[in-house]
Amino acid sequence: MPESNISDLVAHPLARYRNHLQFNGYQVEEDEELLLCSHPRKSNLIIKYMFSRGVLIRTFYSFEQNIQRIHLLEYINELNSEFIFMKAYIDKDNDLSIETFCEGEYDKTNFSILLDNIEYDMEIFGNHKLTQEYLQ
Numbered sequence: 001m002p003e004s005n006i007s008d009l010v011a012h013p014l015a016r017y018r019n020h021l022q023f024n025g026y027q028v029e030e031d032e033e034l035l036l037c038s039h040p041r042k043s044n045l046i047i048k049y050m051f052s053r054g055v056l057i058r059t060f061y062s063f064e065q066n067i068q069r070i071h072l073l074e075y076i077n078e079l080n081s082e083f084i085f086m087k088a089y090i091d092k093d094n095d096l097s098i099e100t101f102c103e104g105e106y107d108k109t110n111f112s113i114l115l116d117n118i119e120y121d122m123e124i125f126g127n128h129k130l131t132q133e134y135l136q
Helices: 006-011 015-023 069-082 108-127
Strands: 027-031 034-038 045-050 054-062 087-090 095-103
Touching: 015 027, 015 034, 015 045, 015 108, 054 108, 069 087, 069 095, 069 108, 095 108
Parallel strands: none
Antiparallel strands: 027 034, 034 045, 045 054, 054 095, 087 095
8 A cells, every 4th residue: 555644645635535445455546536446356436536525436337239229228227226326327438337426525434334335236236137248
């Protein structure tokens, strides 16, 4: 884990999120206003700071090429009807995006709960009957 000094923690709004995710086993790379987070047993996450609002937390997957759009939309509707904390949609690159938002400043307890909530919905996603068939 890279060393952080106090000025870094105060200056960079994503520093506390980065440290929290690293403590939870994520490998974290920084890219301007994003954290690119990978984990061996959990969903990869992209964390984007939204100035004075909070953080947008997103993961995405590529679809198989041979699936009709209407079937993809039905699949996404099913996911959204089962999700409690996340929302799914087809993004501008025609990938499946799944995201949620964490309002306000970093709070250790709230962010821990949010990560648990994300995993809850990602388990629903992983267990959906079409997930393995529709995604690359």
